[in-house]
Amino acid sequence: MGPEHPESPARIAAIKRHFENIQLNEKMIQVHSEMAYEESVLRVHHPRYVEQLELISPAKGLIQADPDTLMGPHTYDAAYLAAGSGIKAVDDIVEGKYSRAFCAVRPPGHHAEPATTMGFCFFNNIAVAAQHFRSTYNAKKIAIIDFDVHQGNGTVEIFRNVPDVLFCSSFQHPFYPNTHTDIDRPNIINSPLNAYSTGTELMDIWNKHWQPAIEKHQPEFIFISAGFDAHRDDPLGEMNWVSHDYYWLTKRICELADRYCQGRVISMLEGGYNLKSLVVCAEKHVKALMGEEV
């Protein structure tokens, strides 16, 4: 993304180093990503769009795919790897190799619409993983939880007319991207939050809206767009969540996954730009996925 850009390679390096420092990596199976098949990306994105991305991909230097989103020589491949990570996790989980996965990927995905890059995103990673599961394994009902501080406009656009996909999204409002916040569909649960709101409001959303909706939907798989930029120290968001809020929410999600879908959860990294808070939030989130108490 270029120097000084918040969506930097240091984010993944910091998570990896932190997990090694606290020996969390020793308790989990580490799996390398594989490139997504074009076919799986095309379940979500228009063929012309994917073609165009390849065409504009620079041999050196950086180009601007949109005002927020830069593209270097390796971005196109990285986008395919990020999307492929969720696909690999779906396949492994269905084969019973493990039941939950955290995909530490970039570029992130939830702002990417079928034919638009947006907000540092190229391919909508979580949507590609969800559609891979639904079409490859003849599944219907899934749920996607998005707790990034920014609304997952791309995911809404992709699934707004797919009632079998329940999408629950919390986000600061009004705030970027401010485009898909008043979609009126029973499968789209938008939960806008005021700036400076805390974990208390999050618990409220969960108890009143998300948990009842998931219980009614009875998903066969739960996917998470895990952005950690609602943390109080994040430089982009203006909310006041703390790392334990991510632990609490992830625990609740896992309880429902245990009840309805054999514990199956895939979480994919979205935002989170303060490296110190990012690594601690990711730690708490992953510990909850692993069933550890903190």
Ligand SMILES: [Zn+2]
């Ligand atoms: Zn974000």
